[in-house]
Amino acid sequence: MRLDSVLQLQALNEMMKGQLEDYPASKVMILGVAGGNGLEHIRRDRVEKVYGVDVNAAYLEAASTRHPNLAGVLECLRVDLREEPCRLPAAELVIANLLVEYIGCSCFQRLIGQVGPEYASCVLQINAEDGWVSDSPYLHAFDVLEAVHHDLDGKALEKTMLAIGYRVIQRTERGLPNGKKFLRMDFRRP
Template sequence: MESHPWREISLEVYEAHMSDEAVGQLDRLSEITAEQLQDHPSRSIGILGVAGGNGLDLIDPDTVDCVRGYDVNPDYLAACRLRYTDRFGARLMLIECSIDRALVIDPTELVIANLIIEYVGVTEFVAFAQSNAERIGVLSCVTQQNHGVGLVSATGYSAAFAGLESIASEVDPDVLASAMTAARFALVATMEYPLPNGKVLTRQDFRPVPV
Protein backbone atom coordinates (compact mmCIF):
# COMPACT_ATOMS: atom_id res chain seq x y z
CA MET A 1 0.00 0.00 0.00
CA GLU A 2 1.12 3.55 -0.71
CA SER A 3 2.44 5.78 2.08
CA HIS A 4 -0.19 7.61 4.13
CA PRO A 5 0.30 10.28 6.84
CA TRP A 6 -1.72 8.20 9.32
CA ARG A 7 0.80 5.38 8.98
CA GLU A 8 3.50 7.68 10.44
CA ILE A 9 1.70 8.22 13.78
CA SER A 10 2.11 5.61 16.50
CA LEU A 11 -1.01 4.41 18.28
CA GLU A 12 0.56 5.33 21.61
CA VAL A 13 0.97 8.96 20.53
CA TYR A 14 -2.49 9.08 18.91
CA GLU A 15 -4.26 7.73 21.99
CA ALA A 16 -2.23 9.90 24.40
CA HIS A 17 -3.12 12.99 22.35
CA MET A 18 -6.81 12.13 22.16
CA SER A 19 -6.98 11.37 25.89
CA ASP A 20 -5.27 14.65 26.87
CA GLU A 21 -7.51 16.80 29.06
CA ALA A 22 -7.32 19.63 26.51
CA VAL A 23 -8.70 17.35 23.80
CA GLY A 24 -11.03 15.16 25.85
CA GLN A 25 -12.03 13.23 22.77
CA LEU A 26 -11.30 9.56 23.36
CA ASP A 27 -13.81 9.27 26.19
CA ARG A 28 -16.36 11.48 24.44
CA LEU A 29 -16.09 9.41 21.26
CA SER A 30 -16.49 6.26 23.29
CA GLU A 31 -19.69 7.66 24.85
CA ILE A 32 -21.02 8.62 21.43
CA THR A 33 -20.21 5.14 20.11
CA ALA A 34 -22.25 3.72 23.02
CA GLU A 35 -25.20 5.83 21.83
CA GLN A 36 -24.74 4.78 18.21
CA LEU A 37 -24.80 1.12 19.26
CA GLN A 38 -27.81 1.65 21.50
CA ASP A 39 -29.80 3.56 18.88
CA HIS A 40 -29.14 0.96 16.16
CA PRO A 41 -28.96 -2.53 17.67
CA SER A 42 -27.25 -4.59 14.95
CA ARG A 43 -25.82 -8.05 14.46
CA SER A 44 -23.19 -6.79 12.01
CA ILE A 45 -21.14 -3.72 12.79
CA GLY A 46 -18.46 -2.00 10.70
CA ILE A 47 -16.13 0.66 12.06
CA LEU A 48 -14.40 2.86 9.49
CA GLY A 49 -11.09 4.20 10.85
CA VAL A 50 -11.16 1.75 13.76
CA ALA A 51 -7.67 2.74 15.03
CA GLY A 52 -6.95 0.77 18.25
CA GLY A 53 -10.60 -0.20 18.68
CA ASN A 54 -11.92 2.68 20.79
CA GLY A 55 -15.52 1.69 21.62
CA LEU A 56 -15.27 -2.01 20.76
CA ASP A 57 -15.37 -2.76 24.48
CA LEU A 58 -18.96 -1.46 24.41
CA ILE A 59 -20.16 -4.17 22.04
CA ASP A 60 -21.69 -7.19 23.76
CA PRO A 61 -20.09 -10.13 21.92
CA ASP A 62 -23.20 -12.26 22.45
CA THR A 63 -25.32 -9.88 20.41
CA VAL A 64 -23.22 -9.73 17.23
CA ASP A 65 -22.31 -12.06 14.38
CA CYS A 66 -19.43 -9.91 13.13
CA VAL A 67 -17.51 -6.76 13.89
CA ARG A 68 -15.37 -5.43 11.06
CA GLY A 69 -12.77 -2.73 11.55
CA TYR A 70 -11.24 -0.86 8.59
CA ASP A 71 -8.08 1.20 8.79
CA VAL A 72 -5.11 2.29 6.70
CA ASN A 73 -2.61 1.72 9.52
CA PRO A 74 -1.64 -1.97 9.98
CA ASP A 75 -0.03 -1.31 13.38
CA TYR A 76 -3.33 0.04 14.72
CA LEU A 77 -5.11 -3.06 13.44
CA ALA A 78 -2.50 -5.32 15.07
CA ALA A 79 -3.06 -3.57 18.42
CA CYS A 80 -6.81 -3.81 17.97
CA ARG A 81 -6.50 -7.54 17.24
CA LEU A 82 -4.44 -8.07 20.41
CA ARG A 83 -6.94 -6.15 22.51
CA TYR A 84 -10.17 -7.68 21.19
CA THR A 85 -9.58 -11.18 19.84
CA ASP A 86 -10.37 -12.68 23.24
CA ARG A 87 -13.66 -10.81 23.26
CA PHE A 88 -14.89 -11.53 19.73
CA GLY A 89 -12.83 -14.48 18.44
CA ALA A 90 -13.37 -15.12 14.73
CA ARG A 91 -16.22 -12.60 14.68
CA LEU A 92 -13.64 -9.78 14.68
CA MET A 93 -12.36 -9.01 11.19
CA LEU A 94 -9.78 -6.28 10.68
CA ILE A 95 -9.20 -5.01 7.20
CA GLU A 96 -6.23 -2.92 6.11
CA CYS A 97 -7.51 -0.66 3.37
CA SER A 98 -7.96 2.83 2.10
CA ILE A 99 -11.50 4.08 2.65
CA ASP A 100 -12.54 5.38 -0.75
CA ARG A 101 -15.01 4.71 -3.55
CA ALA A 102 -13.16 1.52 -4.56
CA LEU A 103 -13.71 -0.15 -1.17
CA VAL A 104 -16.47 -2.77 -1.22
CA ILE A 105 -17.68 -3.75 2.24
CA ASP A 106 -19.66 -6.83 3.24
CA PRO A 107 -23.34 -6.26 4.06
CA THR A 108 -23.42 -4.44 7.42
CA GLU A 109 -26.39 -3.29 9.46
CA LEU A 110 -24.55 -0.49 11.28
CA VAL A 111 -21.53 1.32 9.81
CA ILE A 112 -19.84 3.80 12.16
CA ALA A 113 -17.61 6.53 10.73
CA ASN A 114 -16.26 8.64 13.59
CA LEU A 115 -13.60 11.27 12.79
CA ILE A 116 -12.67 9.72 9.49
CA ILE A 117 -14.47 11.87 6.90
CA GLU A 118 -12.04 14.71 7.75
CA TYR A 119 -9.25 12.59 6.26
CA VAL A 120 -11.11 10.84 3.44
CA GLY A 121 -12.84 14.02 2.22
CA VAL A 122 -16.60 14.51 1.81
CA THR A 123 -16.65 13.76 -1.94
CA GLU A 124 -14.74 10.49 -1.63
CA PHE A 125 -16.64 9.43 1.48
CA VAL A 126 -20.01 10.02 -0.14
CA ALA A 127 -18.84 8.11 -3.24
CA PHE A 128 -17.87 5.24 -0.91
CA ALA A 129 -21.32 5.36 0.73
CA GLN A 130 -23.10 5.49 -2.62
CA SER A 131 -21.24 2.54 -4.08
CA ASN A 132 -21.96 0.48 -0.94
CA ALA A 133 -25.53 1.72 -0.33
CA GLU A 134 -27.19 -1.64 -0.86
CA ARG A 135 -24.88 -3.21 1.74
CA ILE A 136 -25.40 -0.55 4.46
CA GLY A 137 -28.32 -0.51 6.94
CA VAL A 138 -27.48 2.74 8.67
CA LEU A 139 -24.36 4.91 8.42
CA SER A 140 -23.65 6.88 11.59
CA CYS A 141 -21.00 9.59 11.17
CA VAL A 142 -19.26 11.90 13.62
CA THR A 143 -17.38 14.96 12.39
CA GLN A 144 -15.61 17.70 14.28
CA GLN A 145 -16.24 21.43 13.93
CA ASN A 146 -13.32 23.49 15.17
CA HIS A 147 -14.86 26.95 15.70
CA GLY A 148 -11.53 28.72 15.30
CA VAL A 149 -9.46 26.16 17.23
CA GLY A 150 -6.95 24.27 15.01
CA LEU A 151 -8.01 20.90 13.60
CA VAL A 152 -5.33 19.22 15.73
CA SER A 153 -5.67 20.50 19.31
CA ALA A 154 -2.53 21.72 21.09
CA THR A 155 -1.06 19.04 23.37
CA GLY A 156 2.47 17.84 24.01
CA TYR A 157 1.96 15.46 21.09
CA SER A 158 0.59 17.85 18.43
CA ALA A 159 3.84 17.94 16.43
CA ALA A 160 3.40 14.25 15.57
CA PHE A 161 0.24 15.16 13.65
CA ALA A 162 1.80 17.78 11.34
CA GLY A 163 1.75 15.33 8.42
CA LEU A 164 -2.05 15.20 8.53
CA GLU A 165 -2.35 18.84 7.46
CA SER A 166 -1.90 17.84 3.82
CA ILE A 167 -4.97 15.58 3.88
CA ALA A 168 -7.24 16.92 6.63
CA SER A 169 -10.12 19.32 6.19
CA GLU A 170 -12.98 20.41 8.42
CA VAL A 171 -16.35 18.93 7.50
CA ASP A 172 -19.42 21.18 7.35
CA PRO A 173 -22.36 19.01 8.50
CA ASP A 174 -24.73 20.81 6.10
CA VAL A 175 -22.41 20.07 3.18
CA LEU A 176 -22.18 16.42 4.23
CA ALA A 177 -25.96 16.16 4.58
CA SER A 178 -26.56 17.71 1.12
CA ALA A 179 -24.01 15.45 -0.55
CA MET A 180 -25.45 12.36 1.17
CA THR A 181 -28.99 13.37 0.20
CA ALA A 182 -27.90 13.74 -3.41
CA ALA A 183 -26.44 10.24 -3.14
CA ARG A 184 -29.88 8.94 -2.03
CA PHE A 185 -29.24 8.70 1.71
CA ALA A 186 -31.82 10.18 4.11
CA LEU A 187 -30.60 12.07 7.18
CA VAL A 188 -32.46 10.39 10.07
CA ALA A 189 -30.82 11.97 13.14
CA THR A 190 -28.48 14.83 14.08
CA MET A 191 -26.86 15.42 17.49
CA GLU A 192 -24.21 17.85 18.75
CA TYR A 193 -21.67 17.25 21.51
CA PRO A 194 -19.55 20.21 22.74
CA LEU A 195 -15.95 19.43 23.77
CA PRO A 196 -13.99 21.11 26.60
CA ASN A 197 -11.72 22.93 24.11
CA GLY A 198 -14.56 24.77 22.31
CA LYS A 199 -14.82 22.31 19.44
CA VAL A 200 -18.06 20.48 18.71
CA LEU A 201 -18.63 16.92 17.55
CA THR A 202 -21.65 16.43 15.30
CA ARG A 203 -23.26 13.06 14.80
CA GLN A 204 -25.36 12.51 11.68
CA ASP A 205 -27.09 9.20 10.93
CA PHE A 206 -28.02 8.33 7.35
CA ARG A 207 -30.09 5.54 5.84
CA PRO A 208 -30.00 4.59 2.18
CA VAL A 209 -33.26 5.44 0.42
CA PRO A 210 -34.65 2.24 -1.15
CA VAL A 211 -34.64 2.34 -4.96
Protein backbone atom coordinates in the same frame (compact mmCIF):
# COMPACT_ATOMS: atom_id res chain seq x y z
CA MET B 1 -6.92 12.82 22.70
CA ARG B 2 -7.19 11.56 26.28
CA LEU B 3 -5.82 14.67 28.03
CA ASP B 4 -8.22 16.45 30.41
CA SER B 5 -7.90 19.56 28.27
CA VAL B 6 -9.06 17.62 25.19
CA LEU B 7 -11.28 14.66 26.29
CA GLN B 8 -11.82 13.50 22.71
CA LEU B 9 -11.03 9.84 23.33
CA GLN B 10 -13.56 9.62 26.14
CA ALA B 11 -16.24 11.51 24.20
CA LEU B 12 -15.80 9.32 21.11
CA ASN B 13 -16.00 6.21 23.27
CA GLU B 14 -19.34 7.28 24.73
CA MET B 15 -20.65 8.33 21.32
CA MET B 16 -19.71 4.99 19.78
CA LYS B 17 -21.60 3.21 22.54
CA GLY B 18 -24.70 5.11 21.42
CA GLN B 19 -24.04 4.40 17.76
CA LEU B 20 -23.84 0.68 18.45
CA GLU B 21 -26.93 0.61 20.68
CA ASP B 22 -29.25 2.83 18.64
CA TYR B 23 -29.70 0.62 15.58
CA PRO B 24 -30.54 -3.07 15.05
CA ALA B 25 -27.55 -4.32 13.10
CA SER B 26 -25.94 -7.74 13.23
CA LYS B 27 -23.16 -6.73 10.79
CA VAL B 28 -21.31 -3.54 11.66
CA MET B 29 -18.43 -1.83 9.88
CA ILE B 30 -16.21 0.67 11.67
CA LEU B 31 -14.22 2.74 9.20
CA GLY B 32 -11.00 4.10 10.70
CA VAL B 33 -11.13 1.71 13.66
CA ALA B 34 -7.57 2.69 14.73
CA GLY B 35 -6.68 0.95 18.02
CA GLY B 36 -10.24 -0.16 18.74
CA ASN B 37 -11.58 2.59 21.01
CA GLY B 38 -15.25 1.79 21.62
CA LEU B 39 -15.13 -1.88 20.59
CA GLU B 40 -15.78 -2.88 24.20
CA HIS B 41 -19.39 -1.81 23.58
CA ILE B 42 -19.96 -4.57 21.02
CA ARG B 43 -22.60 -6.94 22.35
CA ARG B 44 -22.01 -10.45 21.07
CA ASP B 45 -25.68 -11.29 21.61
CA ARG B 46 -26.66 -8.61 19.06
CA VAL B 47 -23.71 -8.43 16.67
CA GLU B 48 -22.44 -11.41 14.71
CA LYS B 49 -19.74 -9.61 12.70
CA VAL B 50 -17.76 -6.40 13.14
CA TYR B 51 -15.48 -5.28 10.36
CA GLY B 52 -12.75 -3.03 11.75
CA VAL B 53 -11.27 -1.17 8.78
CA ASP B 54 -8.08 0.88 8.78
CA VAL B 55 -5.13 1.56 6.51
CA ASN B 56 -2.64 1.11 9.36
CA ALA B 57 -1.75 -2.53 10.07
CA ALA B 58 -0.32 -1.68 13.52
CA TYR B 59 -3.64 -0.10 14.53
CA LEU B 60 -5.53 -3.19 13.40
CA GLU B 61 -3.20 -5.44 15.39
CA ALA B 62 -3.71 -3.24 18.46
CA ALA B 63 -7.50 -3.37 18.07
CA SER B 64 -7.45 -7.15 17.81
CA THR B 65 -5.05 -7.54 20.74
CA ARG B 66 -7.05 -5.18 22.98
CA HIS B 67 -10.30 -7.09 22.36
CA PRO B 68 -9.62 -10.85 22.49
CA ASN B 69 -13.22 -11.34 23.65
CA LEU B 70 -14.31 -10.43 20.11
CA ALA B 71 -12.46 -13.37 18.52
CA GLY B 72 -14.67 -14.79 15.80
CA VAL B 73 -16.71 -11.57 15.66
CA LEU B 74 -14.10 -8.89 14.90
CA GLU B 75 -12.55 -9.09 11.46
CA CYS B 76 -9.83 -6.52 10.85
CA LEU B 77 -9.44 -5.37 7.25
CA ARG B 78 -6.46 -3.37 6.04
CA VAL B 79 -7.91 -1.17 3.30
CA ASP B 80 -6.93 2.20 1.86
CA LEU B 81 -10.43 3.65 1.69
CA ARG B 82 -9.51 6.20 -0.96
CA GLU B 83 -8.02 3.58 -3.29
CA GLU B 84 -9.79 0.28 -2.56
CA PRO B 85 -13.46 0.79 -1.59
CA CYS B 86 -14.44 -2.26 -3.65
CA ARG B 87 -12.73 -4.48 -1.05
CA LEU B 88 -15.37 -3.70 1.57
CA PRO B 89 -18.04 -6.30 2.40
CA ALA B 90 -21.71 -5.54 3.05
CA ALA B 91 -22.82 -4.33 6.50
CA GLU B 92 -26.06 -3.05 8.00
CA LEU B 93 -24.44 -0.23 9.99
CA VAL B 94 -21.38 1.81 9.07
CA ILE B 95 -19.68 3.94 11.72
CA ALA B 96 -17.14 6.55 10.62
CA ASN B 97 -15.88 8.78 13.42
CA LEU B 98 -13.40 11.55 12.64
CA LEU B 99 -12.83 10.02 9.23
CA VAL B 100 -14.85 11.92 6.63
CA GLU B 101 -12.68 14.99 7.30
CA TYR B 102 -9.72 13.02 5.87
CA ILE B 103 -11.23 11.05 2.99
CA GLY B 104 -13.77 13.64 1.82
CA CYS B 105 -17.52 13.49 1.29
CA SER B 106 -17.39 12.04 -2.22
CA CYS B 107 -15.11 9.18 -1.14
CA PHE B 108 -17.40 8.48 1.81
CA GLN B 109 -20.37 8.48 -0.56
CA ARG B 110 -18.64 5.83 -2.73
CA LEU B 111 -17.86 3.71 0.34
CA ILE B 112 -21.47 3.81 1.52
CA GLY B 113 -22.61 2.91 -1.99
CA GLN B 114 -20.27 -0.10 -1.93
CA VAL B 115 -21.23 -1.35 1.55
CA GLY B 116 -24.96 -0.58 1.23
CA PRO B 117 -25.86 -0.19 4.92
CA GLU B 118 -29.32 0.69 6.15
CA TYR B 119 -27.70 3.04 8.69
CA ALA B 120 -24.57 5.19 8.61
CA SER B 121 -23.39 7.13 11.64
CA CYS B 122 -20.58 9.68 11.56
CA VAL B 123 -18.92 11.95 14.06
CA LEU B 124 -17.40 15.12 12.64
CA GLN B 125 -15.18 17.51 14.54
CA ILE B 126 -16.40 21.10 14.46
CA ASN B 127 -13.35 23.22 15.07
CA ALA B 128 -12.82 26.25 17.24
CA GLU B 129 -11.15 29.31 15.81
CA ASP B 130 -7.70 28.14 16.86
CA GLY B 131 -7.56 25.22 14.41
CA TRP B 132 -8.40 21.55 14.07
CA VAL B 133 -5.62 20.12 16.27
CA SER B 134 -5.98 20.55 20.02
CA ASP B 135 -3.13 22.10 21.96
CA SER B 136 -1.12 19.31 23.58
CA PRO B 137 2.46 18.04 23.81
CA TYR B 138 1.63 15.96 20.69
CA LEU B 139 0.51 18.90 18.55
CA HIS B 140 3.13 18.42 15.84
CA ALA B 141 2.42 14.72 15.40
CA PHE B 142 -0.53 15.83 13.25
CA ASP B 143 1.48 18.06 10.91
CA VAL B 144 1.58 15.33 8.23
CA LEU B 145 -2.23 15.21 8.15
CA GLU B 146 -2.60 18.89 7.32
CA ALA B 147 -2.51 18.12 3.58
CA VAL B 148 -5.50 15.74 3.72
CA HIS B 149 -7.66 17.31 6.43
CA HIS B 150 -10.82 19.23 5.44
CA ASP B 151 -13.06 21.17 7.81
CA LEU B 152 -16.68 20.05 7.52
CA ASP B 153 -19.77 21.53 9.14
CA GLY B 154 -22.19 18.73 8.29
CA LYS B 155 -24.08 20.46 5.49
CA ALA B 156 -21.83 19.09 2.75
CA LEU B 157 -22.07 15.58 4.19
CA GLU B 158 -25.85 15.79 4.43
CA LYS B 159 -26.09 16.91 0.80
CA THR B 160 -23.73 14.15 -0.36
CA MET B 161 -25.66 11.47 1.50
CA LEU B 162 -29.03 12.74 0.28
CA ALA B 163 -27.76 12.34 -3.30
CA ILE B 164 -27.57 8.57 -2.73
CA GLY B 165 -30.87 8.29 -0.87
CA TYR B 166 -29.78 8.60 2.77
CA ARG B 167 -31.64 11.02 5.03
CA VAL B 168 -30.52 12.44 8.38
CA ILE B 169 -32.41 10.76 11.21
CA GLN B 170 -30.37 12.10 14.11
CA ARG B 171 -28.08 15.05 14.69
CA THR B 172 -26.47 15.74 18.06
CA GLU B 173 -23.61 17.97 19.20
CA ARG B 174 -21.26 17.46 22.09
CA GLY B 175 -19.04 20.24 23.36
CA LEU B 176 -15.42 19.60 24.30
CA PRO B 177 -13.29 21.46 26.87
CA ASN B 178 -11.13 23.14 24.20
CA GLY B 179 -14.06 24.90 22.50
CA LYS B 180 -14.44 22.30 19.75
CA LYS B 181 -17.53 20.16 19.23
CA PHE B 182 -18.31 16.73 17.97
CA LEU B 183 -21.28 16.54 15.62
CA ARG B 184 -22.89 13.12 15.32
CA MET B 185 -24.94 12.67 12.18
CA ASP B 186 -26.90 9.48 11.60
CA PHE B 187 -28.39 8.58 8.22
CA ARG B 188 -30.87 5.97 7.07
CA ARG B 189 -31.73 4.67 3.65
CA PRO B 190 -35.52 4.42 3.38
